[in-house]
Amino acid sequence: MTSSSRSARPPLNRRLAEFGTTIFAEMSALAVRTGSINLGQGFPDTDGPEEIREAAVRALRDGRGNQYPPGPGVPELRTAVAAHQQRRFGLTYDPDTEVLVTAGATEAIAAALLGLLEPGDEVIALEPYYDSYAACIAMAGGTRVPVTLRPHFEESASFRLDLDELRDAVTDRTRLLLINTPHNPTGTVLTREELTAVAELAVERDLLVVTDEVYEHLVFDDAEHLPLATFPGMRERTVTIGSAGKSFSFTGWKVGWVTSTPELVSAVRAAKQFLTYVASGPFQYAVAEALALPDTYFAAFRADMLAKRDVLAAGLAEAGFEVFRTAGTYFITTDIRPLGESDGFAFCRALPERAGVVAIPNAVFYDHREAGAPFVRFAFCKQTEVLQEAAGRLKAAF
Numbered sequence: 001m002t003s004s005s006r007s008a009r010p011p012l013n014r015r016l017a018e019f020g021t022t023i024f025a026e027m028s029a030l031a032v033r034t035g036s037i038n039l040g041q042g043f044p045d046t047d048g049p050e051e052i053r054e055a056a057v058r059a060l061r062d063g064r065g066n067q068y069p070p071g072p073g074v075p076e077l078r079t080a081v082a083a084h085q086q087r088r089f090g091l092t093y094d095p096d097t098e099v100l101v102t103a104g105a106t107e108a109i110a111a112a113l114l115g116l117l118e119p120g121d122e123v124i125a126l127e128p129y130y131d132s133y134a135a136c137i138a139m140a141g142g143t144r145v146p147v148t149l150r151p152h153f154e155e156s157a158s159f160r161l162d163l164d165e166l167r168d169a170v171t172d173r174t175r176l177l178l179i180n181t182p183h184n185p186t187g188t189v190l191t192r193e194e195l196t197a198v199a200e201l202a203v204e205r206d207l208l209v210v211t212d213e214v215y216e217h218l219v220f221d222d223a224e225h226l227p228l229a230t231f232p233g234m235r236e237r238t239v240t241i242g243s244a245g246k247s248f249s250f251t252g253w254k255v256g257w258v259t260s261t262p263e264l265v266s267a268v269r270a271a272k273q274f275l276t277y278v279a280s281g282p283f284q285y286a287v288a289e290a291l292a293l294p295d296t297y298f299a300a301f302r303a304d305m306l307a308k309r310d311v312l313a314a315g316l317a318e319a320g321f322e323v324f325r326t327a328g329t330y331f332i333t334t335d336i337r338p339l340g341e342s343d344g345f346a347f348c349r350a351l352p353e354r355a356g357v358v359a360i361p362n363a364v365f366y367d368h369r370e371a372g373a374p375f376v377r378f379a380f381c382k383q384t385e386v387l388q389e390a391a392g393r394l395k396a397a398f
Contacts, residue, residue, distance in 0.1 A: 015138040015139060015141070016135065016138060016139070018134075018138075019131075019134070019135050019138070022131060023040075023131070023360060023361065023364045024040065024041045024360070027040040027041070027348065027358050027359075027360060028040060028041055028358070030349070030352050030358060031352060031358040033352075034352040034353060034356070034358075035356070036351075036352040036355075036356045036357055036358045037356060037357050037358065037382075037386060037389060037390045037393070038358045039312075039357060039358060039359055039378045039379045039380070039382065039387075039390055040348075040358040040359055040360045040377075040378075040379065041360075041379065042184070042329075042330060042331060042379045042381060043245075043251045043252075043379075043381065044249040044251070044381045044382070045381075045382045045383055045386060046249065046383060047249060047250065048248040048249035048250050048290070049248065049290070049293070049297065051289075052248060052250070052286050052287075052289060052290045052293075053250075053286070055285065055286035055289045055290075056253070056282055056283050056285070056286035059281075059282035059283075059285040059286060060282045064281070064282060064285050065280075065281025065282035065283070065284060065285055066281060066282065067281070068277075068278050068281070069101075069278050069281040069284060070278070071269070071273055071277070071278060072096075072099070072100050072101060072269065073099070073100065073101025073257070073284060074101070074281070074284045074285060074288070075095065076284070076285055076288040077101055077255075077257070077284040077285070077287055077288040077291075078095035078096070078099040078100075078101065078257075079095045079288070080287070080288040080289075080291040080292055081093070081095070081099045081101075081242070081257050081259065081291065082094070082095040082098070082099055082259075083291070083292070084291045084292075085227075085240075085259055088216075089227050089229075089230055090230065091227065091229055091230060091235070091259070093259045094262070097262040097265065098259055098260060098261060098262055098265055099257060099258070099259050099265070100257060100258040100259075100265050100268055100269050100272065101255065101256070101257050101284060102255075102256040102257060102258060102272055102276075102279075103254045103255075103256065103275070103276040103279035103280060104243060104245060104254035104255065104256040105212060105214045105241050105242070105243040105245070105246075105256040106132050106256070107254075107256065107272065107275055107276060107279075108241040108243075108256045108257065108258050108268070108272075109132055109133065109136050109210070109212065109241060110132070110136045110139070110271070110275060111258075111268045111269070111271040111272035111275060112210045112239050112241070112258065112268045112271075113136045113137055113139070113140045113142065113176075113178075113210070114136070114139065114140045114271035114275075115267040115268045115269070115270050115271035115272070116175070116176060116208055116210070116239070116264070116267055116268070117137070117140040117141065117142045117175060117176065118141070118175070119140075119141030119142070120141065120142070120143065120173065121140075121141075121142045121143070121173065121174075121175035121176065122142065122143045122144075122145050122171060122173045122174045122175060122176075123137050123142045123143070123144050123145065123174075123175065123176045123177075123178055124145045124146075124147055124166070124169050124170065124174060124176070124177050124178065125137070125144055125145070125146060125147070125177075125178040125180075126146075126147055126148075126149055126161065126178075126179065126180060126183065127146035127147060127148040127149065127365070127366055127367060127368065127371070128148075128149070128185055128186065128362055128365030128366045128372055129146070129178075129180065129365055130180065130184050130185075130212070130365065131364060131365060133178060133180075134367070137178075142175070142176075143173070144367070145169050145174070146366070146367045146368065147161070147162070147165050147166050147169050148162075148165070148366075148368065148371055149161055149183070149186055149188060150162060151324070151335070151375075156325040157322055157323065157324045157325060157335070158186075158187075158188065158324055158325045158327070159183075159186040159187075159188045159324065159333070160188070161188075161190065161194050163194065163197045166197070166198070166201065167201060170201065170205050170207070174205065174207060175207065175208060176207060176208045176209065176210060177198065177201075177202060177207055177208070177209045177210070178209075178210050178212070179198060179209060179210070179211045179212070179228060180211070180212040180213075181195075181211070181212075181213065181225070181228075181328070182213075182215040182216070182218060182219055182223075182225065182327065182328025182329045183328070183329065184215065184329050184331055185329075185331050185333055185360070185362055185365055185377040186324065186331075186333050187324065187325065187326030187327055187328055187329050187331055187332065187333060188327060188328070189219050189223040189224070189225065189327040189328040190226075192224075192226055195226055195228055195231060196231060198228065199228060199231035199232065199233065199234045202233075202234065202237060203232075203233040203234070203237075206237075207237070208237050208238075208239070208264070209228060209234065209237055209238045209239070210238075210239045210241065211227070211228045211229070211238060211239070211240050211241065212241050213225070213227060213240055213241060213242055214241065214242060214243035214245070214246045214247075214256070215246055215328050215329045215330075216242065216247070217246075217247045217298050217301060217302060218246065218247075218301075218302060218305055218328055218329055218330060219302070219327060219328040220302070220305075220306045220309065220326065220327055220328060221306075221327060223327035223328055225328065227240060228240070229259075229260075235261070236261055237264075238260060239258055239259075239260040239264050239265075239268060240258070240259045240260065241256065241257070241258055242256060242257050242259070243255070243256040243257075244256070244283075244287040244290060244291075246330075247290070247298075247301075248287070248290045249381075250283070250286075250287075253280055253283040253286075253287070254279060254280050254283075255280045255283050255284060255287045305330055305380070305381065307384070308330075308380045308381070308382070308384060308387055309326055309330070309332065309380050311380070311384055311387045311388060311391065312332055312378060312380040312387045312390070312391060313326070313332055313380075314391070315387070315388070315390070315391020315392070315394060315395065316332065316334055316378065316391065316394065318391070318395050319391070319394040319395045319397070319398045320338055320339050320398045321334040321335065321336065321338065321339065321376075321394075322334060322335035322336075322337070322338050330379055330380050330381040331377050331378065331379055331380070332377070332378045332379075332380060333362060333375050333376070333377050334375065334376050334377075334378065335374055335375060336374055336375070336376055337374045339398055341374070342373060342374050343373060343374075344361030344362060344363050344372065344373055344374060344375055344376050345361045345363060347361070347376060348360060348361045348376060354397050355393045355394050355396070355397035355398075356393045357390050357393055357394055359376045359377060359378050360376065360377045360378075361375075361376055361377075362375035362376060362377050363375070378390075
């Protein structure tokens with residue numbers, strides 16, 4: 001091969017050619033440049049419980065986790081994850097063979113897809129979806145098949161799963177369903193009826209399921225988080241992903257986990273060991289303590305986020321947005337068409353100068369960009385006074 005032919009070849013491999021710098025980096029940089037309130041990227045602007053932060057400091061000082069932790073994760077955290085799943089959901093896992101600690105949920109998703117897919121396998125994912133899903137499917141050589149959550153405007157605006165569309169998407173090449181509930185970015189929490197149908201389909205067609213349940217503790221109103229692994233026939237075919245970042249407001253610690261059967265956990269670990277190998281040693285000990293916090297912590301955490309959701313939702317409605325009901329997560333999706341707008345990208349890029357607020361265009365989470373064009377996502381995991389200020393700016397601007 002000549003040097004000229006080498007230089008003519010694009011440096012980025014074709015599987016990842018469609019993925020450039022994420023919208024989160026772009027919009028966060030825009031927030032800094034304009035001094036805007038950043039309601040785009042989903043991270044809290046306050047730390048989680050002080051006793052858990054101190055647990056991390058204590059682990060550092062005691063020399064626990066300052067060197068490589070065990071590949072599957074420290075025993076204390078694996079035991080705590082198993083105890084959490086048993087206490088909260090009645091799911092029993094062996095901490096030695098059925099729990100794997102990862103560098104956040106993002107690595108868990110990547111390792112699960114790399115470990116479970118063969119090139120050409122089809123993966124059905126609920127569109128719109130978190131942007132790493134598409135990239136990880138591509139890295140694994142899979143083919144993503146989106147099933148779109150559709151907006152409904154009955155008693156309250158929300159996004160719902162069309163079960164017929166889901167069934168029709170399954171082919172002989174389908175290997176895996178990638179399910180996210182509570183769902184980012186729409187705030188949808190799949191109902192018992194919907195999850196029953198997903199489970200029945202997976203059993204009938206002998207499909208694996210990866211479920212991203214990182215917002216399991218953030219469900220509101222009458223919604224209920226029901227792990228898919230609790231449904232008949234699902235424990236043996238489901239890889240469940242959890243995360244400390246969203247449950248304890250320490251997103252920078254990057255501590256996630258996988259629970260499943262020994263065979264599926266081994267498959268995920270086979271890929272994970274060649275990604276980060278291990279990570280977040282001292283933080284693993286702190287998260288083990290966090291998972292043992294009493295139910296009062298989780299109830300107070302949920303109540304605080306619910307109040308913040310209501311502050312921002314009311315402000316967005318007053319500014320003229322159509323506000324979709326958020327049953328879970330810490331995101332609100334809005335429709336900008338009542339404001340006379342229809343292009344979420346253009347709207348979000350102009351919003352910092354126009355109103356001093358940053359949001360994310362939902363179209364980045366869609367394969368079918370036109371389906372998400374008029375929708376914009378705001379994060380409410382911020383201090384109440386920050387949300388009130390953002391709401392005031394938006395109302396003044398529109």
